[in-house]
Amino acid sequence: MNPEREVGAALRSEVHEFIDKVGSADIVVGIPSYNNARTIGHVVRAVQAGLAKYFPECKGVLVNSDGGSTDGTPQIVRETREKGASRLFLPHRSGGYFSIATPYHGLPGKGSAFRAIFEIARKLNARACAVVDSDLRSITPEWLELLLKPVIHGEADYVAPLYLRHKYDGTITNSIVYPLTRALYGKRIRQPIGGDFGFSGTAVGLFLSEDVWETDVARYGIDIWMTTTALANKLKMAQAYLGSKIHDPKDPSADLSDMLYQVVGSTFSLMERYEGYWKSVTASSPVPLYGFMYEVGVEPVAVDAERMIKRFSDGVKSLGEVWELFLPQLLLDALSRLAREHKGSFHLPAEMWVDIIYYYAAAWHSNVINREHLLKSLTPLYIGRTASWVLETVESDPAGVENKIERLCMLYEEKKQFLIEQWERGTNGSTPH
Amino acid sequence: METLSDFFKHMVTDPIAAFGGMLAAYAPNFIGALFIIIIGLVVGWMTKSAISYFLRLLKVDETAKRDGLAQVLARGGVKEPLSLVGGRVAGYIILFCFGMIALGNLKIHAADILLENFLLYLPNVFAAILVMIAGYLIANFFARAALVSAVNHGLKVAPLIARGVRMALLFFAAAVTMELLGIGKQTVLITFSIVLGGIVFGLALAFGLGGRDIARDYLHKRLKEIPEKDSWEDIDHV
Numbered sequence: 001m002n003p004e005r006e007v008g009a010a011l012r013s014e015v016h017e018f019i020d021k022v023g024s025a026d027i028v029v030g031i032p033s034y035n036n037a038r039t040i041g042h043v044v045r046a047v048q049a050g051l052a053k054y055f056p057e058c059k060g061v062l063v064n065s066d067g068g069s070t071d072g073t074p075q076i077v078r079e080t081r082e083k084g085a086s087r088l089f090l091p092h093r094s095g096g097y098f099s100i101a102t103p104y105h106g107l108p109g110k111g112s113a114f115r116a117i118f119e120i121a122r123k124l125n126a127r128a129c130a131v132v133d134s135d136l137r138s139i140t141p142e143w144l145e146l147l148l149k150p151v152i153h154g155e156a157d158y159v160a161p162l163y164l165r166h167k168y169d170g171t172i173t174n175s176i177v178y179p180l181t182r183a184l185y186g187k188r189i190r191q192p193i194g195g196d197f198g199f200s201g202t203a204v205g206l207f208l209s210e211d212v213w214e215t216d217v218a219r220y221g222i223d224i225w226m227t228t229t230a231l232a233n234k235l236k237m238a239q240a241y242l243g244s245k246i247h248d249p250k251d252p253s254a255d256l257s258d259m260l261y262q263v264v265g266s267t268f269s270l271m272e273r274y275e276g277y278w279k280s281v282t283a284s285s286p287v288p289l290y291g292f293m294y295e296v297g298v299e300p301v302a303v304d305a306e307r308m309i310k311r312f313s314d315g316v317k318s319l320g321e322v323w324e325l326f327l328p329q330l331l332l333d334a335l336s337r338l339a340r341e342h343k344g345s346f347h348l349p350a351e352m353w354v355d356i357i358y359y360y361a362a363a364w365h366s367n368v369i370n371r372e373h374l375l376k377s378l379t380p381l382y383i384g385r386t387a388s389w390v391l392e393t394v395e396s397d398p399a400g401v402e403n404k405i406e407r408l409c410m411l412y413e414e415k416k417q418f419l420i421e422q423w424e425r426g427t428n429g430s431t432p433h
Numbered sequence: 434m435e436t437l438s439d440f441f442k443h444m445v446t447d448p449i450a451a452f453g454g455m456l457a458a459y460a461p462n463f464i465g466a467l468f469i470i471i472i473g474l475v476v477g478w479m480t481k482s483a484i485s486y487f488l489r490l491l492k493v494d495e496t497a498k499r500d501g502l503a504q505v506l507a508r509g510g511v512k513e514p515l516s517l518v519g520g521r522v523a524g525y526i527i528l529f530c531f532g533m534i535a536l537g538n539l540k541i542h543a544a545d546i547l548l549e550n551f552l553l554y555l556p557n558v559f560a561a562i563l564v565m566i567a568g569y570l571i572a573n574f575f576a577r578a579a580l581v582s583a584v585n586h587g588l589k590v591a592p593l594i595a596r597g598v599r600m601a602l603l604f605f606a607a608a609v610t611m612e613l614l615g616i617g618k619q620t621v622l623i624t625f626s627i628v629l630g631g632i633v634f635g636l637a638l639a640f641g642l643g644g645r646d647i648a649r650d651y652l653h654k655r656l657k658e659i660p661e662k663d664s665w666e667d668i669d670h671v
Contacts, residue, residue, distance in 0.1 A: 165669075172670045193671055257585040259670055301668055311587055318584045318591045322577060325499075369499050373577050379585045386668070 011105070011119055018100045025124040026058035026095065027051065027148060030117030031077070032110050033134035034067035039248050040134045041080045044099075047132065048082040050144025051097060052090040055152070063120050064101035064134075065113035073134070074101035088141070109219035111212075114226075121204045128152050130198040135248035139196075146240035146291045147198030155288070156238035158230035159198035160189045162289065163245040166298040167393050167401040171386045172263055174405050176357060177224065180267060183412040183419075184278040185231040188286045190239060193223040193263065203235055221266030228267075232274040241291030244298055256383075257376040265375050268364040271423075279420055284413060295398070306343045308387035313339040315380020322377045326363035331355060338384070348381075348388040354411045356381055358419040366426025459539075466535035473531020477524040485520030493519065502569065530555075561613040568606020572599045597632075604628065 011019075029047050033040055044062065051060035064077040078101050082088070100120075106112035114131060121129045128151040132139060150156035173193060181192045207226060212218070217225045230237060271278065316339035323332060331352070338348060356378075363374055393401050488494075497503040497515040511518060533551050536544040576599035583591035604625065611621040640648055 169669045170671065171668055255585075256670065257581075263671060303668060314587065314589065314591075315584050318580065322581065367495070367499060369577070370574065373581050376581045376585060379581075 011116060012102055015100065015102050015116075015120065018098070018102075019120065019123045022059075022061060022098050022124060024059070025061040025098070025121075025126050026128070027055055027060045027152075028063060028117065028121040028124060028126040028129045029060065029144065030063045030065060030114065030121075030129065030131040031134050032065050032067070032113030032117070032131065033069060033073045033077075035069045035071045035073060036134035036248070037069070037071040037073045037076055039137060040064070040073050041076050043132060043134055043136050043139055044077055044080040045082045046136075046139045046141055047144060048080075048097065049088050049090060050141035052082070052093045053088065053141050054145040055148065056091045056093045056095060058095040058152075060095060060097050061120070061124060061126070062097070062099040063117050064099070065104045065116040066101060067108055067113060068103055074103075077101040106213060107218040109222075111218035111220070111222035111225070114222050115208070115213050115218065118204050118208050121201070122208060125201065126204070127201055128198065129201070129204055131196065133195045133247060136196075136245070137248065138244055138246035140243075143196065143240075143242050146242060147196065150238045150240070150288070150290050151198050151200045155236070156198075157200040157203050157235035158227070159238045159240050159290070160191055160227060161194035161196045161245075162190050162239045162241045162291075163194065164243060164296050164298065164398070165245065166301045167396060167398065168301040168303055168386075168390060169298075171389065172260065172382070175353065175382070175385055175389065175408065176264060177267055178405070179354075179409040179412040180357065180361075181224070181228065181231070182284045182409050183416050184271065184281065185228065185274075186281040186284045187231055187237050188284055188409075189227060189231070189237065192227040194245075195223055196242065197223075197226060198240065199226075199230070200235075203230060206230075206233055206235070216262075216266065216269070220262045221269075224263065224266045225270065228270040228274065232270075232277045237287040239287055239289045241289060241293050243294070244296040246299065257379040260378055260382060261372055261375040264360070264378065265364075265371065268361055268375075271361060272365060275423075282416075284409075303390050305346075305387045305390045308383050308390070309341075309343055309346050312348075312380050312384030312387060315383070319377050319380065322369065322373065326366075326368045326374070327356070327359050331359070335381075343391070346388060346391065348385045350408045350411050351415075353385050354408070354415050355418075356385075357412075358415060358422055361419060362422035362426045365423055368426075462539050466538045469531055469535040469538060473528045473535070476531065477528035480527045481520040481524030483520075484523040485516045488516035488519050489514075502566075502573075505569070557613050557615070561610045564606055564610050564613060568603060568609070572602035572606065575599075575602060601629070601632075 029051065031040065031043055031047070044064075047062055051058070051062075062077075064074060066074050077099065082090075102116065104112050104116035106115065117129070117131060128148045130144060130147045132143065132147075147159050147161070150159050170191075173191060177192055178190060182188050203226075207229060210229060212225065316335050320332060320336075323335075327335075334352060338346070341347075360374065360378055363369070364371060368374070393404060396404065493516050494503070494514040497506075503515060506512075506515065506518065533548050537548045576595045579598045580591055580595035583594045588594065608621045608625045612618055
């Protein structure tokens with residue numbers, strides 16, 4: 001299917017009418033949603049205030065791309081108006097503001113919601129576009145400035161968020177996605193799957209030209225897909241410091257192993273897509289950071305390292321028959337020894353963790369076992385590594401935590417040649433290791 | 434009175450001549466059978482090569498490695514790649530078929546009946562082989578899925594659950610195979626029903642008596658929709 005031909009496919013007829021009415025826009029801000037009635041009003045007000053305060057001369061369009069909410073989310077978007085213009089010192093807006101709340105077509109998921117936003121942005125010839133999550137409680141009007149101004153000023157094509165988070169939060173990002181993306185594509189994007197991004201019309205065109213909208217990208221994994229696509233196509237990258245990210249409590253039924261499968265699977269899939277590119281990258285470099293760095297208080301996170309270690313140990317005892325298909329005996333022996341350790345002496349070293357992730361990537365590539373089984377079998381190891389991380393950083397302040405993450409990233413980069421070797425074994429049909 | 438020469442002719446030379454005549458009459462059939470066997474050897478070898486090549490093209494060796502079939506074969510002493518084993522089996526089947534045709538060519542009544550029965554039974558054998566292979570692969574897949582899922586849900590009996598799933602599916606595949614081969618149909622069906630019923634009854638008893646409190650807590654949580662929280666659920670992983 002030619003994605004170019006399919007432009008507009010994700011849009012309903014009333015959206016086409018809306019586009020005809022608006023004609024063109026400077027900025028499009030998209031909010032994907034699904035049953036976010038509790039929080040979306042705040043997000044919409046922040047977007048309205050942000051556009052009015054920082055882009056008064058620009059014509060701005062807010063698009064709520066909804067996945068069929070039953071709690072009145074789109075209605076809240078339609079009815080929400082920021083009324084405190086004088087209280088917020090908002091200037092007179094001359095550019096114009098329009099909004100639309102529309103259900104998207106296609107596979108259910110954030111990716112399909114984004115596709116509808118991209119299509120509207122493209123039809124309106126938007127110079128800059130931003131997407132923000134609908135469950136945010138900490139978004140402020142300044143987020144819009146930080147995500148959009150680097151694009152409007154032509155300094156960046158893709159702006160990723162940088163949040164200050166609790167040292168135990170974002171562990172999949174900190175221990176896998178950030179260091180791996182950085183080692184693979186050579187740019188230090190600290191939150192590649194942050195959820196809130198700014199990007200140019202060029203990036204919108206690039207995203208829409210990719211034939212991924214009937215794949216898992218449409219369902220989940222759109223964040224890492226956008227960041228990686230921008231990196232691999234050498235768009236001008238930047239980061240924006242947004243402070244802390246507080247959002248609605250997550251769905252308690254969300255399963256950790258499903259989360260790992262989706263996030264890590266998306267990252268590994270992109271490794272196959274951009275194999276030629278990442279193999280040629282040998283080092284990483286920082287990207288420009290916008291925004292004033294300041295410290296913020298973060299919500300406390302309760303963890304029980306002892307129970308996590310127990311879960312890790314149980315996993316090691318049970319999953320040997322799965323892991324022996326793609327992990328070397330030496331590593332399996334080391335894991336078995338570690339499974340006998342107690343809280344006081346438990347330590348899953350960063351070196352071992354990087355090896356594990358690289359073996360998993362190679363096993364994914366060589367299709368050594370069913371991919372869902374493969375990635376879900378990572379869960380106990382991830383819990384073990386997280387327990388180790390919790391114990392390592394008990395006394396660390398934010399700077400100390402960042403130093404440890406930096407050391408982990410360097411290990412990922414140093415061991416990249418090992419990844420390439422394992423990966424190529426998979427390409428040749430051999431089992432990794 | 435019969436002379437010695439008549440006796441010799443009657444008792445020795447005539448039977449030998451008759452046997453010679455019989456052999457002469459039977460020789461073309463025998464030579465034909467031998468010829469068929471030789472053709473069978475050639476066709477069998479060609480089939481072996483072709484099937485092995487085709488299976489390699491389909492990456493069957495990688496699939497077998499991935500799904501654990503290769504490991505099972507290796508444990509059973511079969512170290513060669515599955516593509517080669519498959520080719521060999523196909524080759525031997527072809528050779529066996531030619532052997533049966535050669536046997537039919539000998540025009541022996543018992544061999545004819547044997548050939549007819551063999552040809553009628555052959556599809557069942559193929560179907561049984563397919564069912565066993567499919568059953569094995571499916572059992573492995575679901576056992577692994579059950580193992581990973583049970584481990585991730587913190588169940589201590591995860592390996593036991595996986596073994597149970599594997600055994601149940603293998604037993605089911607074996608029952609279907611026996612059914613196809615027509616071996617002890619009723620016995621297999623009754624055994625399967627008793628075993629399955631026994632397992633379910635045993636689990637129900639174990640859960641009902643041994644785990645009354647767990648059952649009550651579980652149902653209480655489910656009905657009141659209080660999700661159980663793990664120690665790391667406060668962490669925002671992404």
